[in-house]
Amino acid sequence: MSDLTRLTAAELAATIASGDVSAVEVAQAHLDRIAAVDERVHAFLHVDTEGALAAARDVDARRAAGEELGPLAGVPVAVKDVLATKGVPTTAASKILEGWRPPYDATIVERLRAAGTVMLGKTNMDEFAMGSSTEYSAYGPTNNPWDLGRIPGGSGGGSAAAIAAYEAPLAIGTDTGGSIRQPGAVTGTVGAKPTYGGTSRYGLIAFSSSLDTPGPCARTVHDAALLHSVIAGHDPRDSTSIPQPVPDVVAAARLGATGDLTGVRIGLVTEFGGEGAEPGVMAAYRDSVEALTKLGAEIVEISCPHFQYALPAYYLIAPSEASSNLARFDGVRFGLRTGDDGSHSLEEVMSLTREAGFGPEVKRRIILGTYALSSGYYDAYYGQAQKVRTLITRDFTSAFEQVDVLVSPTTPFVAFPFGSRTGDPYQMYLADLFTIPTNLYGGPAISVPCGLSEGLPVGLQIMAPTMADDRMYRVAAALESTVGVLTPPAL
């Protein structure tokens, strides 16, 4: 393996800027690594070799011409296949979009290109971001680089695995119920969900519009902050984008790396006391809380009584929005069309297309959402879930009057073996138990590696108030300064 693939994004950027190595050499090193290991990891659905090398050559040419370039210029990045990339296949890991090449870039992708990053390709995921294990990709699962027989988390398992397998130093994920943080936790990487509305959803293939949030994946907190600062900020093309300046998350990560948390008040959620979580996960969590205390943080127990209702509320709200969002996949304007042989009506062609194009988890959620929104059940299910969302928001507001951040384990369990939860959807849904409350509230949260259990990574989740993303980066970097960066076994 090339030493270049072992460097952090910050180190790569500095090396390229100094002229010691070219952006093309860096891109080629990562493309070589992908060629060497991705057959076993399957983090990528599409590798854009030509596009990556062209982008790298452009960076080198601009640097040679004396142009001032951004802090991540020439650094490779992988993009979850749910974001539109102009001319590059985008499928959301679904058969219904197989072969689709969008005619435009998502805002996040535009910003990555403008910053001079080099897009390596599109990463695997659960179909339409629905899942917690990447087992629901229509193109086969991604394998966890820590143990190829185990899941890499979901839905952004491809992005997290690409980082953990040194195929890319940076990746973009999207987080609807934990799909950046949960894969980060089980692959020993850093995954951050920014404040909802802090990163643009324009060009993101929508799953649950009131929850979907794109964000950074990296091997270090500082790298995640660097990527966060490139992609975040107001986008007039997204009506939910927040027109406020982005907090200086890079400075916060640097401050945290000094290892001083004096004056920081950290809340432990009483209701996340361990029920349903593996003992090894809770042990790593308690150790990390102790480490934060040693860094000077004050620990306070905080009750958030409605968090226990977050999971059921989420599994009514998200499928309801999905059933509406996925209505656009009807075989008319893009993607698959089935049954158009002259013997079927338009409506039958739509039904046959959707039957052939959607996988089981997507169908299950569309039907569940249609049920929750249907007349007679709306008030009992969807309406009630929206009220629970209000109560959870009140819990967060009250908590953040007492503490600066809240912490919890990111996932209740370490990476599980393939197939062990697919037969029981609700058991699979429990993987997002700790991550979902912040999606309903809209605040930022990050998962940072905090130790091992049974030889597999465990993540600590740090949750902050809306638009206070910098706070979570400071605490995450401080923990990283004591725990260190986890290194998976050689592939």
Next chain:
Amino acid sequence: MAAISREEVAHLARLSRLAVTEQELDVFAGQLDVILQSVARIGEVAATDIPPTSHSVPLTNVFRDDVVVPGLTQEAALSGAPDAEDGRFRVPRILDEEA
């Protein structure tokens, strides 16, 4: 909460424009029943005076000046279509010959 029947799943699939197989009906009915029983407890918590939250950020209409800007070309808009004819999306007939 009422259990979800196989017939109800079939009805929901029709509403969702989803052709489902007999086997899928059996599987989904069982799984959706478990999911709905698990989520039913949200009915315990929120009283009638709790306002619903649909979105974590306040939503307002976004207006922009009506300025002509380049959009997708016709060719680009049709580039991902499963079928096109005369510069338009081609779909199966919705009216028969006599109509």
